Amino acid sequence: GQQLNQSPQSMFIQEGEDVSMNCTSSSIFNTWLWYKQDPGEGPVLLIALYKAGELTSNGRLTAQFGITRKDSFLNISASIPSDVGIYFCAGNLNTGTASKLTFGTGTRLQVTL
């Protein structure tokens, strides 16, 4: 099926550094979601974006819904070891309904002390 392109694919950073990752699509999405998945667990919702241009924060996390509705980025400030995991973006074509998500390819984050 269709997937969104995420970059970088993986990254190693030192504790305390800021992290930035993005997600791009050739199609327009009306909702963008960012999830984090730990090994052997299901994805956990981090941030949901509903409007083009929207900038939303959740603690040290900040995400923006691109103005073209074809991209989104996620920033993590002052990374800590528990930020390790795989981050997935996901797009939803429809608003107000429970329609299926298209997932990104994932960004694997590893934090070193």
Next chain:
Amino acid sequence: GAVVSQHPSRVICKSGTSVKIECRSLDFQATTMFWYRQFPKQSLMLMATSNEGSKATYEQGVEKDKFLINHASLTLSTLTVTSAHPEDSSFYICSAAPGQETQYFGPGTRLLVL
């Protein structure tokens, strides 16, 4: 809020047997639930969309007779892997949508078919 559970968390079965996986939304009603499959180091791939009281909608390439889905109530959907084979070994994850754009995921079920 928005807690989704799955049972069992892991299961080992013999080839040819059937396995049932339950997905429950614990603190909200979900008219729609989704079933995903994830292989190691890969993204989530949608298998089917489950709507309460109606037949599931399967993605292209997913055998509906092999992966039986039942969404009998607003808080429970089940996935049954029938006549399981080793290639069905995977991580199966469900999600539930409380009627909006956001989906909340269960913790996943790891299936190993010997």
